[in-house]
Amino acid sequence: MLNSYLPAIVLLLLGGIVGxxxxxxxxxxxxxxxxxxxxxxxxxxxxxxxxxxxxxRFGISFYMIAMLFIVFDIEVVxxxxxxxxxxxxxxFAVTETSIFITLLFVxxxxxxxxxxxxxx
Numbered sequence: 001m002l003n004s005y006l007p008a009i010v011l012l013l014l015g016g017i018v019g020x021x022x023x024x025x026x027x028x029x030x031x032x033x034x035x036x037x038x039x040x041x042x043x044x045x046x047x048x049x050x051x052x053x054x055x056x057r058f059g060i061s062f063y064m065i066a067m068l069f070i071v072f073d074i075e076v077v078x079x080x081x082x083x084x085x086x087x088x089x090x091x092f093a094v095t096e097t098s099i100f101i102t103l104l105f106v107x108x109x110x111x112x113x114x115x116x117x118x119x120x
Contacts, residue, residue: 064116075104 079100082093111117 061116061118064111068111068116072104072108075100 079097082089082097086093
């Protein structure tokens with residue numbers, strides 16, 4: 001049983017050793033000066049200047065598109081196990097997957113017609 005876990009254990013050990021090595025080398029050979037300035041201490045958010053952050057609000061369409069992306073992305077990931085074992089599942093899986101994809105397209109059409117995908 002240990003033979004089946006051996007590659008994963010070796011990969012974890014090798015990753016830990018390499019990560020520790022690079023962290024130690026950064027401490028030894030990295031820059032020693034601690035230059036702190038106002039621009040380095042100010043927060044940086046996605047390319048927006050720091051002055052705009054006070055009172056700046058994203059539009060609701062940004063959040064709607066983000067949520068729709070997450071929903072449809074997760075749904076597509078759920079189709080992967082069915083695609084891998086499709087021959088073993090037979091026609092039942094093909095029927096259920098077709099219904100599932102049809103419902104996804106109906107939902108996509110609904111949010112498209114409601115204007116959730118238009119960037120304003």
